[in-house]
Amino acid sequence: MSRIPAFNHRWLPWLLLGPQLIVTLVFFIWPAGQAVWQSFLIEDAFGMSTEFVWFENFAALLTDEEYHSSFMTTLVFSLGVTGLSMGVALLLAVMADRVIKGSQIYKTLLVWPYAVAPAVAGVLWLFMFNPTIGIITYLLDQMGYTWNHSLNGGQAMILVVIAAAWKQISYNFLFFLAGLQSIPRSLIEASAIDGAGPAKRFWTIIFPLLSPTSFFLLVVNVVYAFFETFGTIHAVTQGGPGGSTSTLVYKVYDDGFIGLDLGASAAQSVILMMIVGLLTVVQFKYIERKVQY
Amino acid sequence: MIENRPGLTFFSHFILWLGVLIVALPLWIAFVASTHSAEQLIATTVPLWPGDQFWTNYSNILTGPASEAVGISVSQLLLNSLIMALGITFGKIIISMTAAYAIVFFNFRFRMFSFWLIFMTLMLPVEVRIMPTFQVVADLELLNSYTGLTLPLIASATATFLFRQFFLTIPHELIEAARVDGAGPVRFFIDILAPLSRTNIAALFVIMFIYGWNQYLWPLLVTTDESYYTVVMSIQRMLAVGDDEVAWNVVMPTTVLAMLPPVLIVIFMQRQFVKGLVETEK
Numbered sequence: 001m002s003r004i005p006a007f008n009h010r011w012l013p014w015l016l017l018g019p020q021l022i023v024t025l026v027f028f029i030w031p032a033g034q035a036v037w038q039s040f041l042i043e044d045a046f047g048m049s050t051e052f053v054w055f056e057n058f059a060a061l062l063t064d065e066e067y068h069s070s071f072m073t074t075l076v077f078s079l080g081v082t083g084l085s086m087g088v089a090l091l092l093a094v095m096a097d098r099v100i101k102g103s104q105i106y107k108t109l110l111v112w113p114y115a116v117a118p119a120v121a122g123v124l125w126l127f128m129f130n131p132t133i134g135i136i137t138y139l140l141d142q143m144g145y146t147w148n149h150s151l152n153g154g155q156a157m158i159l160v161v162i163a164a165a166w167k168q169i170s171y172n173f174l175f176f177l178a179g180l181q182s183i184p185r186s187l188i189e190a191s192a193i194d195g196a197g198p199a200k201r202f203w204t205i206i207f208p209l210l211s212p213t214s215f216f217l218l219v220v221n222v223v224y225a226f227f228e229t230f231g232t233i234h235a236v237t238q239g240g241p242g243g244s245t246s247t248l249v250y251k252v253y254d255d256g257f258i259g260l261d262l263g264a265s266a267a268q269s270v271i272l273m274m275i276v277g278l279l280t281v282v283q284f285k286y287i288e289r290k291v292q293y
Numbered sequence: 294m295i296e297n298r299p300g301l302t303f304f305s306h307f308i309l310w311l312g313v314l315i316v317a318l319p320l321w322i323a324f325v326a327s328t329h330s331a332e333q334l335i336a337t338t339v340p341l342w343p344g345d346q347f348w349t350n351y352s353n354i355l356t357g358p359a360s361e362a363v364g365i366s367v368s369q370l371l372l373n374s375l376i377m378a379l380g381i382t383f384g385k386i387i388i389s390m391t392a393a394y395a396i397v398f399f400n401f402r403f404r405m406f407s408f409w410l411i412f413m414t415l416m417l418p419v420e421v422r423i424m425p426t427f428q429v430v431a432d433l434e435l436l437n438s439y440t441g442l443t444l445p446l447i448a449s450a451t452a453t454f455l456f457r458q459f460f461l462t463i464p465h466e467l468i469e470a471a472r473v474d475g476a477g478p479v480r481f482f483i484d485i486l487a488p489l490s491r492t493n494i495a496a497l498f499v500i501m502f503i504y505g506w507n508q509y510l511w512p513l514l515v516t517t518d519e520s521y522y523t524v525v526m527s528i529q530r531m532l533a534v535g536d537d538e539v540a541w542n543v544v545m546p547t548t549v550l551a552m553l554p555p556v557l558i559v560i561f562m563q564r565q566f567v568k569g570l571v572e573t574e575k
Contacts, residue, residue, distance in 0.1 A: 006398055006400040007399050009478060012479075013395040013399035013401045013404075016392060016395035016399075017391070017392050017395040017407055019388040020389065020411060021392075023388065023444065023445070023447055023448040024410055024413075025410075027426060027444070027446075028417050028448060029413065029417075031422045031428070031429050032417050032422050035422050035424070038424075091312075092309060092312045095308045095312075098305045099306060106309050106312075109313045109317070110312065111566075112556050112559050112560055114559060114566075115503050115507075115555035115559040116507075116552045117506070117509060117525045117552070117555075118509065119509045119525055119526070119529060120525060120548055120552050123528055123548050124320070124548065125319060127541070127544075127548075128318075128322055132335075134338075134339070135341075166316070166319070170316075175571075178571070192296055198301060227418050227420045227421070228420075231509035231525075234509070234510075235528065249421070252420070252423055256423055257423060257427070262424060269421050269423070269424070273417065273422070276416045276417070276418065276421060277416045280415050
């Protein structure tokens with residue numbers, strides 16, 4: 001690519017870059033470095049002395065039952081959120097792509113939850129599932145099913161999955177719809193002439209052609225479920241009951257900010273940074289490349 | 294339209310309306326609940342139709358202290374959220390635009406190094422470095438201040454990338470022409486680049502405003518003084534009342550007010566919103 005003719009100036013580029021670089025260094029790079037450094041230290045209970053312990057914090061984490069279960073919780077939660085929100089969004093996008101009248105109105109009516117904060121989404125669903133006055137609890141009770149997410153870990157998980165997925169449907173819907181609308185009409189018409197019905201067309205033509213969009217959304221949704229749902233969990237379940245909804249990010253907060261176990265919290269931060277790094281690399285390396293057919 | 298199947302078209306509309314209703318249900322229930330008194334809410338299952346306490350509930354939380362846990366009015370909470378959201382939005386847009394300008398239009402040492410440094414921030418969301426970032430902000434004595442709420446969040450790799458991508462599409466002739474006419478780098482930025490970036494700025498504004506307004510973990514960490522609480526984080530404080538009865542007639546109107554500004558922005562600036570979503574993912 002030919003470069004844009006550049007300006008030459010000794011200090012102006014640094015003045016322009018300065019604010020961004022300073023904020024990045026002070027509030028991003030330096031704390032991240034601190035997290036790495038602290039993950040190699042153990043501080044005694046009174047903060048009197050610290051000891052350099054190499055990988056002891058990591059070793060302790062990797063043998064910790066609680067950390068294992070938090071990892072599993074995060075996996076179940078991410079799978080639930082990703083599956084539910086992408087499934088519903090795909091169904092709605094396929095339907096919206098089919099109808100000619102009113103698809104703009106449907107779009108407006110479906111995208112607004114994107115603007116709702118994860119914590120607020122949590123509160124909305126928490127209210128509907130409230131064990132004593134919630135409307136859904138009432139309906140479930142009529143069907144002979146008792147709902148109390150503050151006692152039942154499985155139900156607590158279902159509640160946070162629904163609240164987190166509800167907010168994400170709008171995002172997935174927009175991208176699925178854009179993906180569907182970019183599929184050439186001629187392909188679909190050709191298969192219709194060859195006698196393929198709507199269902200067959202969907203599974204043999206539309207769905208495979210959507211795979212780049214689906215893969216992109218898969219990564220985005222996993223990132224969302226891992227890192228952006230702290231508010232949902234903190235507001236709805238506080239990681240409970242009995243740690244049943246304590247995801248990795250919630251645990252970093254709980255161990256560090258509430259439990260004040262700096263070494264363990266820092267080691268968890270480092271592991272999470274590696275996960276984000278991996279997901280970011282996957283996103284940048286493979287997303288642009290279109291899937292081959 | 295590939296073929297005419299009225300049955301299938303009807304089915305599509307049916308599914309879409311069902312989707313719209315399910316998506317909107319929590320909002321409706323929240324609004325209905327916000328118009329009833331505490332006694333009405335606790336007495337029976339939540340009603341499905343608005344009550345007569347709309348003015349009482351909303352004027353109570355907007356004027357007086359919101360609840361026992363949050364001693365300031367919801368108007369003040371909304372104002373704090375607005376200051377934080379606008380601070381983050383304008384901060385991000387300004388420093389990203391100038392940074393991208395430097396990276397694209399200037400030759401200097403460490404140009405690529407600076408670019409990668411900014412890229413790194415993508416891999417370091419605040420959620421993964423909670424404790425050390427809190428310590429930095431505490432050391433700088435920025436706890437309980439608007440600076441502490443906004444400044445640490447204004448670095449933005451996505452916004453810098455977006456402006457970089459856009460600046461790379463500026464035709465060379467435009468720069469040459471500006472040069473011939475005697476415009477220096479500052480003049481070029483203000484008179485040519487900034488006006489050309491209008492649509493990108495609008496798209497970013499929508500996305501970043503939502504991001505800033507919806508911050509939860511960060512205000513939770515850096516504010517202990519309730520006069521700096523934001524509305525989104527204070528809802529959890531209102532819920533955490535231990536064994537006492539939750540004051541739903543306070544929580545639900547606050548929840549409705551907390552989601553109103555960003556939702557209205559998405560609905561009324563839908564075109565910019567969609568552009569912003571798509572562009573920031575490139």
